[in-house]
Amino acid sequence: MKLDTANYHGWQGRLRSPWFSTLAIVKVALLQVFRRKSYWVVIGLGLLQFVVFFAIIYAVTQLGAFKSRVLERLDFVAEPNGDVENNGYLMFMERQSLVVMMLLAFAGSLLVGADFRLKSLPFYLSRRIDRRHYIVGKLLAVSAIVALLTVAPAVVLFVEYGAFTSSFEYWLNNWRLLVSILGYGLVLCTVLSITLVTLSAYLQRTAPIAITWSSLFFMLAIIARQMRDVTGNVNWLLLDPWRDMRYVGRYCFGYFAGVEDEQLGLKALALLSVVCVVCLVALAYRVRAVDVVE
């Protein structure tokens, strides 16, 4: 192979702020995930669920006879005293979160673990960014995946409902639902991205990440329920991070079964905040501890 000296030209442009580089990290991460064909099985599940809800909204708004029966199961309207279990958007997002969790269990190794395992981290950190930009980039990347599978389709469903009723009234009367979707989405993005990136930075390989990740969300749920049953103390339920996120989500939607439920929501918010801070500290330590030049 010969050196093509004729093609070398200097570059005179101006370098932008390192914060712009975080967008490049996000873009590459999305590219990595969507290029893996195996991940499309899980993404397909999410899409399937979206199509089902899309069809339900179409049926509710377009087919009058269908409306009353479906609304008994799913409520797509913001009612101050509505039944939280039946809110369509909340139900959709909670179910989508399950799909997201499955996807993230496998994607963590690719998005973050590989940087440590295959020594790509020096590639990032020896450029014009420091570990703050790297960490923020990776968190945004995972958040983008979470948002693409939860928030974005939920917003599309909200828009669809309004569009099929052919008036602005639905959007104007139920704007609180949109805020709730965004709020719950923010909780999901924040908690899932911080825990996944931290876990992946330490465990690195797919199998340990997937096992730990699923244990975190499924085993803890079982333990929490057992402890609640044995001790009779409902605070044990907070041990389940999945339930904590649901409580906070309901807090965003403004729906609570009772005062106790509301108190648990606040406690869950506090607990998740502590977990996130601890994870961020551990993550900052981990990224600093890795040698950039070996």
Add this chain to the structure above:
Amino acid sequence: MPLIRLDKISRSYGRVQALNDVSLTLEPGTIGLVGNNGAGKSTLLKILLGLLRPDRGSGEILGYDIRRSGNEIRGRVGYMAEAAAVVPTLRGVELVTLSGDLYGMPHRQAQRRAHEVLNYVGLGELRYRRLEEYSTGNVQRLKLAAALVHDPDLLLLDEPTNGLDPRGRRAMLKLIQDLIAETGKSVVLCTHLLGDVERLCSQVVVLHQGTVLLAGSMADLRRRTSHHYELGWQSDAPQRFERALADLGVQFLSRRGSESTAHAVVQLPQDGSTLKLFQLAGECGAVITMLKPQEENLQQLFFRVTQAGTDAAPGTERPADVTMPGPRS
């Protein structure tokens, strides 16, 4: 303005002193950074990249303060890591574009530039291959392209020929050589392969146990070693001749032989002439049987100075022959 100026830089990791009072002034050009494992090369590279703050001392690289301007330094320095830097599922051109993005280039310009530099390093036809499909030699070229994408003033190349077969190594060295000749960029080459340094570099820095044993231009080094000679002689009173040589300022670097016949490697004083040796031999009744100038290559020099550095106990004065004045521009 010097390319790199370091003033009494020290850095330790716990009890391990990685760098100890390192002072250097290096002019633009091609600089070889050599040393054994644990000599402090990596720590020095980290400090030069602005990734690590020294415990003590100050310094500048390309006029930027190494303590405060890490991002600015990396904006004008291209770093080619020793590690493979594989980002799974990406293609060659995407990796180089990502590198440009991470340096802060606007995305479209990074894309265009990625194609240019990939052509430049000879990977134009392979740019759409996935990283996993590149050979070791092509990965090295790709890493060089990723370091060049923002057109840096200085390239830090960490073991650029690592893992390459002789043909690949020769091609990589040729690529770097042409790059230097074509673009006039300054290069710091960090390697264990002294032959690479000898071939490419105009200046060399030898690190040993966290200190600079030798820093100077290759021309200076060659000039210094030009005072080394292999000397053979016969004499009935050899000690007299040896004493006379020592009085003249001749240093014996090695000596072997019998009572009457001897053979030694000697270093003449800077102003010494070989003619004086013959005069002395005549005065002492000795006959010089061999006098041959000895040129050390970098490898021999490296072994000699690092051995001398190891022999010198900490805190003692380093042997005079292993220190060098600052480099010449």
